[in-house]
Amino acid sequence: MTSLSISIVLYNNKESTVDKIIENLSNVTRNINQVDLFLINNSPDNDEMNSFLQKYSESGWVHVLLPKVNKGFGSGNNMVLPYLTSDYHLVMNPDIFIKDETQISLMMDYMEKHINVGLLAPLIKFPNGEVQHLLKRKSTLLDMAIRFVELPGTKKRREWFVNLPGGYTHTHEAENVPGSFLFFRTEVFEKIQGFDEKYFLYMEDCDITMKVNQISSTVFFPKATVYHEWQRANRKTARGIMQMLSSMFIYFNKWGWKLW
Numbered sequence: 001m002t003s004l005s006i007s008i009v010l011y012n013n014k015e016s017t018v019d020k021i022i023e024n025l026s027n028v029t030r031n032i033n034q035v036d037l038f039l040i041n042n043s044p045d046n047d048e049m050n051s052f053l054q055k056y057s058e059s060g061w062v063h064v065l066l067p068k069v070n071k072g073f074g075s076g077n078n079m080v081l082p083y084l085t086s087d088y089h090l091v092m093n094p095d096i097f098i099k100d101e102t103q104i105s106l107m108m109d110y111m112e113k114h115i116n117v118g119l120l121a122p123l124i125k126f127p128n129g130e131v132q133h134l135l136k137r138k139s140t141l142l143d144m145a146i147r148f149v150e151l152p153g154t155k156k157r158r159e160w161f162v163n164l165p166g167g168y169t170h171t172h173e174a175e176n177v178p179g180s181f182l183f184f185r186t187e188v189f190e191k192i193q194g195f196d197e198k199y200f201l202y203m204e205d206c207d208i209t210m211k212v213n214q215i216s217s218t219v220f221f222p223k224a225t226v227y228h229e230w231q232r233a234n235r236k237t238a239r240g241i242m243q244m245l246s247s248m249f250i251y252f253n254k255w256g257w258k259l260w
Contacts, residue, residue, distance in 0.1 A: 002108060003034035005086035005186065008094050009076040012043045015052050021094050022056065028101045032108075036086065040065045040076040073179070074195025074204045081194055089189050091182040095229040097127070106224040107183050110171075118188030118216025119209065121177035122224035123168060132230055133162040134178035135220055139206050142260040144248055148241075167220070174220040175213070179205030180228050188216050196254075203247035210255060 006025060010018065022037070029035045039056070041049055044067055056062040065079045077091050088108060098104065107120055124132045137143070143161045146154045159165065182205070192211040195204050212218050252258075 001033040002088070002112075003036075003086040004029060004032050004088050004090065004104070004108075005036045005038065005080065005084055006090045006092065007038045007040060007077050007080045008092055009040045009042050009073055010049070010053075010094055011070070012046055012049070013094050015049070017094055018052070021096070022062065024097055028098045028104055031101050031105065034086070035061055036083075037062045038065055038080045038083070039063070040067065040079055042067065042070045042073075042076045044068055044070060071197060072200035072204075074199050074208075075197040078194040078197060081190065084186055084190060086186045089184045089186040091179070091184070092226075093180040093228065096181055097227040099225065099227070103224045103226060107221065110219075110221055110223075111183070111185060114217075114219070116217050117219050118185045119177065119212045119218040120183040120221050121174060121218070122181060122183070122226050123220075123222035124178060124181060124226055124228050127227050127229060131168055132178075132228060133164060133168070134180070134230075135163045135167055135174060136176040136206070137161050137163070138175045138210075138258075139203075139248075139251065140258045140260050141252065168222060171219060171221050171223065174209065174218045176206050176209050177218060177220065179208075180230070181226050182208070184212075185216070188212060191215060196250075198250050199247050200243060201247065202244045203251045207251055207254070 008021065025037060039053055039062065041053060041064065043049060050066060053064045057064050067076060067079060088111065103122065107122060111117055111120060121135070124134060126132060146158055150158065192215065196207050199207060209218050
């Protein structure tokens with residue numbers, strides 16, 4: 001009997017978005033023996049959302065966690081650690097859509113056959129089917145800089161950093177996978193004690209991949225696909241850019257200031 005837990009951090013999401021993701025997850029996990037979905041409301045002052053979420057608590061498989069203060073994406077996801085009893089744990093964004101139950105089965109089957117793998121990342125596409133090039137190499141100062149400012153003559157380096165041209169067509173070990181969909185072996189997620197809570201937003205996915213790879217292995221697995229409505233707030237607002245820069249400082253201070 002295989003069991004799955006899922007955590008989703010919410011922040012002022014529309015009620016329709018929450019309904020949609022719960023319906024989707026209910027449909028695509030119906031062949032799994034035990035499923036526990038944890039919804040973490042990181043908008044604690046949103047009383048309407050708190051009340052709305054309570055209706056799902058009565059379902060039995062949905063659990064609502066209400067932090068008193070929003071301490072960020074990683075901290076929100078870590079709230080589930082005391083409650084985990086699953087074989088696998090999925091961390092995902094609320095704007096993810098999974099086409100059918102086959103996708104989760106493919107991920108589980110791969111992890112069952114490769115016990116050295118502690119984290120799996122599937123192929124992520126935009127809703128229109130276009131591949132999102134979010135699979136990255138280990139971050140360096142140069143690579144982060146030219147992602148903010150696309151300087152002339154850096155096209156090859158930028159493509160190399162996101163594993164282009166051929167990195168999205170086959171299964172391989174990965175150095176830096178996107179945080180929008182992270183499929184963990186639960187014992188590995190527990191062993192690394194989840195996310196580093198020093199990051200409020202951004203770079204926590206780079207960090208947790210590094211942590212996993214110290215004790216296990218991370219794999220990019222394009223045989224399974226999910227869809228994601230990707231938002232890049234760090235390039236849209238001054239606040240987002242400042243959060244990104246703060247996270248970069250935390251990351252490089254922790255893992256080393258590599259220039260290129």
